[in-house]
Every structure is written in C-alpha cells, then in structure tokens.
Amino acid sequence: MQLYNTLSAKERAELIEQAGKDRLTISFYAYAKIGNPEILRNHLFLVWNELDVLGRIYVAHEGINAQLSIPADNFNKFKEHLDTISFLEDVRLNIAVEQNNFAFLKLKVKVRDKIVADGLNDDTFDVTNKGIHVDAQKFNELIEDENTILVDMRNHYESEIGHFKNAITPDVDTFRESLDIIEEDLKDHKEDKNLVMYCTGGIRCEKASAYYKHKGFKNVYQLEGGIINYVRQINEKGLDNKFIGKNFVFDERRSERISDDVIAHCHQCGKPADLHTNCANEACHLLFIQCEECKEKMENCCSTNCMEINRMPYEEQKALRKGQGNSNDIFKKGRADHLPFKKDLRNIFEVLKK
Numbered sequence: 001m002q003l004y005n006t007l008s009a010k011e012r013a014e015l016i017e018q019a020g021k022d023r024l025t026i027s028f029y030a031y032a033k034i035g036n037p038e039i040l041r042n043h044l045f046l047v048w049n050e051l052d053v054l055g056r057i058y059v060a061h062e063g064i065n066a067q068l069s070i071p072a073d074n075f076n077k078f079k080e081h082l083d084t085i086s087f088l089e090d091v092r093l094n095i096a097v098e099q100n101n102f103a104f105l106k107l108k109v110k111v112r113d114k115i116v117a118d119g120l121n122d123d124t125f126d127v128t129n130k131g132i133h134v135d136a137q138k139f140n141e142l143i144e145d146e147n148t149i150l151v152d153m154r155n156h157y158e159s160e161i162g163h164f165k166n167a168i169t170p171d172v173d174t175f176r177e178s179l180d181i182i183e184e185d186l187k188d189h190k191e192d193k194n195l196v197m198y199c200t201g202g203i204r205c206e207k208a209s210a211y212y213k214h215k216g217f218k219n220v221y222q223l224e225g226g227i228i229n230y231v232r233q234i235n236e237k238g239l240d241n242k243f244i245g246k247n248f249v250f251d252e253r254r255s256e257r258i259s260d261d262v263i264a265h266c267h268q269c270g271k272p273a274d275l276h277t278n279c280a281n282e283a284c285h286l287l288f289i290q291c292e293e294c295k296e297k298m299e300n301c302c303s304t305n306c307m308e309i310n311r312m313p314y315e316e317q318k319a320l321r322k323g324q325g326n327s328n329d330i331f332k333k334g335r336a337d338h339l340p341f342k343k344d345l346r347n348i349f350e351v352l353k354k
Helices: 009-019 037-050 072-083 136-143 175-185 203-214 226-237 292-297 304-310 314-321 348-353
Strands: 023-031 054-060 063-071 107-111 132-134 148-152 162-164 194-198 219-223 243-248 255-257 276-278 287-289
Touching: 023 072, 023 203, 037 054, 037 072, 037 107, 063 072, 132 136, 136 148, 136 194, 136 219, 136 226, 148 162, 175 203, 194 203, 194 226, 203 219, 219 226, 226 243, 304 314
Parallel strands: 054 107, 132 219, 148 194, 194 219
Antiparallel strands: 023 063, 054 063, 162 243, 243 255, 276 287
16 A cells, blocks of 8 residues: 655656646645544545645644645545545635646655644643634725734745735744744733734634634734635735735745735845745755846855855765755755845834834
8 A cells, every 4th residue: 555655756747747737736724633643644645646636734633734736637526535524524725826737746644743833732722712714805904904913923034025014024933933922022912902913824823813812812813814815815806915025835836926026135145036946055955035146146056165065066965965964054044144135024023113
C-alpha cells in the first residue's frame, strides 16, 4: 500500500506539463476533534493520490489544514470525497485568485501536534468561543469605523508585500510571537474598540479570536475566509478593494497580486520590488525580496559569498555542505544582516499614537 511520494518534483512537473490539464489551487481548514490523526492521514493520502492531488496537508487531533492543487476535471470527485467526512461536509474551499499548474509538486499529508503552530495550551480556554465572522462588505464597513483596530495576524515577510490600508502589521517572525505582543499593546482597548483581524485564509484568526475573547476583548471580529475569500467577494460583488499590494501564499507561486501597488523594496538595492525569491545557494536558501536587476547581477543569490559558492560545480557544493546542516539564515525570512534594505515594519504602538 503506497502511502508516500514515488516521484521527484522534477518528474512530477514533467507529468503535469505532458498532461496539459488546468489545475486548481485550493486551501481549506477545519477545527474538529480527531481521535486518530494517523488513520485519517493514510485515508486521505490513498484517496487523494488517486485523484492526482498535490499539496501540503497537516492533520492533528484538533483538525486539518490543507493547501493543495488538483486537476480541474477532478474537482467534483474531490468535493464529493470531502463531503463523506462528517466535519468536512460543505467546508469552505478557498480557490486561489491566480492559478498556476505547478503550485505544488508533491503530495505531503503529515500528522502534526497542531495544524498551526500557535504555542497555546488549548485546555486553558474555550477554542470554540470564536469571534464574529464577517464578509467582505461588513469588513469594509468595520475598518472605516474610527472605533476599529485592524490587525494583520500574519508574519513580517507576508505583510511586507501587501496588507489592508491602515492595518497594524506586527514585526514578528511567527504567529505565536504576535499573540502576546498584540494583547499587551492593545490592553487598554479591550472594551472600547472593535478588534478586527485578518490573515491569508482565516485559520490563524480562528484560534486568535477565541484567545483574545478569553483575554477579555469584548468586540472581536475576523475576516471570513481571509484575504483569499475577500478578494473573490469584492470581484464578484463589485466592492471597493481595501487591500494594497500582493497576498503572500505558501506554495511555489509565493504571492497573488491584489492591487497594482508595489509597497515593498528590494532587500539588496532598495528599489521598489515585491517578488520573493530563495537564494540559489542551496546551503543558504534564504527567502528575501529581490528586484530583476539584482536578480541578474547577483545570479539569484542573496550575497557575493553565496554567488561564489553557487558557481562551484555541484559536487563541490555538496561536499562543502556535508555535516553543516541548514544555514541559520534559512529561517530568517529576509532578516539576514547582509541585506541592507530589509525594513522593519511599523509596530503597534506607533500606529495607535497617530
């Protein structure tokens, strides 16, 4: 019984190219009590592998978090299968704004302790006592209210390339970091302000809203379906778009353009740019923003040192990496000291002072 990938990413890309079929990029999540995540994981892999599903799916005792792509002509079969699982029946599916047949190149279904690394002890508060879900129209109305504090629940490298107007964008590396920072900086507004949150697809706000209600915030709202669903709604209903720039996504596309605004800058030269790339030196692989000029000049590398290493024959690079492990920079997401134009984002206190 095959429960793992047998093809490399390169081989899979070739098969997708040969098939010539359009694929849909989809994300969804659901919080539910799952007794044996391993059994569900194996079941999903077997069924979805037959449907040519590719993607990154996390299963835990608390639920499922899925980001995947599927041939468009298999979508109905996929939806029918979801509906056979009680807690996934009629689950909201966020379909990407921009499609790319190569968004995912492997099917990875993994069992995790949590579907989002939030660092919270769920036994200490009621995770089902969530904030009020609002659609795009209500969201637009709320964020124009002077009694609203709008908070981006994503990380710095996500909000750097795009965010809602007037949103607080905490300068954090991880979701778990933002929770306590936001609570501390907004502690004087637990009763007199609307706390409105958003993230990519809604999953982080789902847990955060329950956490902040537990911490005493009285008026907690979250954008239903996150940025992805918001964009779909404003396009379908002809609503004003309040999002500027690009939406960071966690697949090979890396982002979806929402507006024509370019609000970020190349981390190497400082010119307007909002395209994330990974350093071509596999021993580094740092995620950072690079303009086309620097991409050509630096050969898709983040430093001259990485460029020199990347020019070496592959076997020499491999020998150089042996026993070294990953560079610490791989986890910094653009914060490496040698990137002079990485700009720290506004903190909460500075926004509230205005």
